Amino acid sequence: MIELRQVTKKYGPLEALHEVSFTAPRGQITGLLGVNGAGKTTALNILTGYFPPTAGQVLVDGMDMLTDSARCKRQIGFLPEKPPIYDEMTVREYLTFASRLREVEARSIPAHVREIIGLCGLEEAADRTLGRLSKGYRQRAGFAQALCGAPPVLVLDEPTVGLDPRQVAEIRELMRRLGEKHTIIFSSHLLSEVQQLCSRVVILHHGRVLREANLGDMMEDGGALRLRVSIALGESRLLPALRSLPCVRRVKTLPTQDAAVTEAVLECDAAQDPQTQLFHLLAAMDAPLRLLYPERDSLEDVFLRATEEG
Amino acid sequence: MTAIYRREMQGYFHTAVGYVYMGVFLAISSVMFYALNLRERSSDLLAFIGYMSYLWMLLSPVLTMRLLAEERRTRTDQLLLTSPVSLPGVILGKYLAAVSVMLLTLLCTGCYVLIVALYGRVYPGELAAGYLGFALQGCAFLAMDLFVSGLCRSPVTAAIAAFGANLAMWMLDLLAAAAPGWLAAVLEFISLYARNEPFLMGQLSFASIVYDLSFAAAFLALGVFTLHARRVK
Numbered sequence: 001m002i003e004l005r006q007v008t009k010k011y012g013p014l015e016a017l018h019e020v021s022f023t024a025p026r027g028q029i030t031g032l033l034g035v036n037g038a039g040k041t042t043a044l045n046i047l048t049g050y051f052p053p054t055a056g057q058v059l060v061d062g063m064d065m066l067t068d069s070a071r072c073k074r075q076i077g078f079l080p081e082k083p084p085i086y087d088e089m090t091v092r093e094y095l096t097f098a099s100r101l102r103e104v105e106a107r108s109i110p111a112h113v114r115e116i117i118g119l120c121g122l123e124e125a126a127d128r129t130l131g132r133l134s135k136g137y138r139q140r141a142g143f144a145q146a147l148c149g150a151p152p153v154l155v156l157d158e159p160t161v162g163l164d165p166r167q168v169a170e171i172r173e174l175m176r177r178l179g180e181k182h183t184i185i186f187s188s189h190l191l192s193e194v195q196q197l198c199s200r201v202v203i204l205h206h207g208r209v210l211r212e213a214n215l216g217d218m219m220e221d222g223g224a225l226r227l228r229v230s231i232a233l234g235e236s237r238l239l240p241a242l243r244s245l246p247c248v249r250r251v252k253t254l255p256t257q258d259a260a261v262t263e264a265v266l267e268c269d270a271a272q273d274p275q276t277q278l279f280h281l282l283a284a285m286d287a288p289l290r291l292l293y294p295e296r297d298s299l300e301d302v303f304l305r306a307t308e309e310g
Numbered sequence: 311m312t313a314i315y316r317r318e319m320q321g322y323f324h325t326a327v328g329y330v331y332m333g334v335f336l337a338i339s340s341v342m343f344y345a346l347n348l349r350e351r352s353s354d355l356l357a358f359i360g361y362m363s364y365l366w367m368l369l370s371p372v373l374t375m376r377l378l379a380e381e382r383r384t385r386t387d388q389l390l391l392t393s394p395v396s397l398p399g400v401i402l403g404k405y406l407a408a409v410s411v412m413l414l415t416l417l418c419t420g421c422y423v424l425i426v427a428l429y430g431r432v433y434p435g436e437l438a439a440g441y442l443g444f445a446l447q448g449c450a451f452l453a454m455d456l457f458v459s460g461l462c463r464s465p466v467t468a469a470i471a472a473f474g475a476n477l478a479m480w481m482l483d484l485l486a487a488a489a490p491g492w493l494a495a496v497l498e499f500i501s502l503y504a505r506n507e508p509f510l511m512g513q514l515s516f517a518s519i520v521y522d523l524s525f526a527a528a529f530l531a532l533g534v535f536t537l538h539a540r541r542v543k
Contacts (some may be wrong), residue, residue: 011543045388048392049391049392050388050391050392050541051391051541051542052541052542069394069396070394070396071394073392073393073394074394076392078388078389078392080385080388082385084384084385084386084387084388084389085386086317086321086384086386087384088321088324088325089320089324093320097313097316097317098389098393100312100313100316101313101314101389101390101393101394101395102393102394103394145389
């Protein structure tokens with residue numbers, strides 16, 4: 001649906017993005033993760049046509065943003081980090097203006113605006129001026145603006161930043177609902193938010209893409225499987241045996257109060273069926289297995305590892 | 311473009327800007343009308359228009375200062391520039407809104423014409439030429455000041471810079487008087503005030519019409535170029 005191809009952006013001598021390529025597939029929520037200054041906002045501004053890249057291409061449904069700008073922009077609704085709102089307008093006037101900008105047919109604008117107001121929970125504030133609204137309502141109005149013209153793609157730059165927990169939950173719920181019909185790309189540095197909402201994740205760091213994968217694949221990165229075990233046998237006998245298993249890459253012991261019990265995390269090669277190898281070893285050693293479960297990486301682990309390596 | 315035109319018109323009259331512009335323009339013009347026509351018992355409206363043309367220098371920045379600088383300051387330009395509207399569409403929508411408020415204000419000065427027509431004699435052809443020149447001069451100033459607004463980050467800076475540019479345009483006449491022959495000719499050619507003189511004599515000058523329109527078009531094109539250049543930078 002949306003693709004960045006080898007996009008580079010330079011601000012004078014500073015290179016904000018370096019040959020960034022990623023794809024946001026149709027009908028999925030893609031999260032753009034990165035620390036502050038990673039290049040997320042620059043990437044989203046280029047993706048929406050706010051400014052062009054120094055080099056590279058942005059493709060929207062196969063159309064080039066540079067050569068077919070108006071058609072590409074019709075496909076995209078954009079909520080920048082600071083909602084682009086006019087303080088002197090009421091919410092209804094603002095959404096009417098945004099609908100006109102997005103070439104909604106004049107006759108259907110009132111109904112279109114009513115629908116968006118309902119969808120974003122703005123009924124109470126519909127006829128109040130934007131300058132007098134709370135931050136949460138202003139953010140929602142900005143969100144509503146992105147929906148005008150019913151674009152199939154929504155690009156949201158840190159949509160929950162600065163909101164209180166209840167407002168955050170409301171915006172996330174709205175994104176989840178919209179994600180059923182729209183392709184959504186949003187940036188965030190909140191890992192939990194990305195983990196909750198996204199099916200696909202792109203990690204940006206210092207203007208480069210470090211990882212791009214479906215969320216599930218990213219968590220099981222590198223074919224590694226981590227097994228959390230508790231075995232009723234002392235470490236001195238057990239650890240050399242565990243390390244001798246072909247599937248085990250690394251053993252990390254955990255503190256225990258009973259010297260006759262070993263608590264550990266085994267980092268194994270998932271392709272070598274580590275559970276079976278472990279079963280045979282423990283059976284041969286007559287060591288009772290008290291606990292065994294696979295431990296998954298959190299997105300935080302993946303992100304920290306990726307940015308440290310990057 | 312229509313969407314932007316309508317929003318700007320709304321912007322002028324949802325805030326004080328439109329009212330301040332019209333109010334100050336009409337207040338000053340009524341004082342001038344009293345001094346030049348009523349008190350002097352003169353029906354010479356062209357002289358009145360001639361004095362009024364200096365008002366553009368003062369008031370044109372009021373209409374243009376917000377147009378691009380405010381969008382940039384509040385980042386609402388992100389909404390415009392990520393919409394399917396083209397850059398010329400953005401500039402033209404804003405410009406036409408400013409021109410509309412200016413023309414609406416000029417229309418209000420029609421009451422002076424009515425007063426003169428009631429108690430004296432009005433020469434419609436001459437008056438129409440005078441008003442045409444006055445309006446074209448206003449359009450030229452608005453285009454230049456809109457361009458200046460596109461260069462600035464805040465409306466206040468835009469207003470001050472536009473006033474400076476307008477003042478420089480007025481000073482061209484003074485410089486022309488002191489400059490050597492060829493330079494004086496060039497300065498007079500450029501000057502919007504010198505270009506307005508035929509209209510103030512009741513003449514329809516096509517050269518001046520073409521010049522004023524070209525002047526406005528050139529600054530609108532520069533405005534588009536400025537927006538484009540800022541995005542590419």
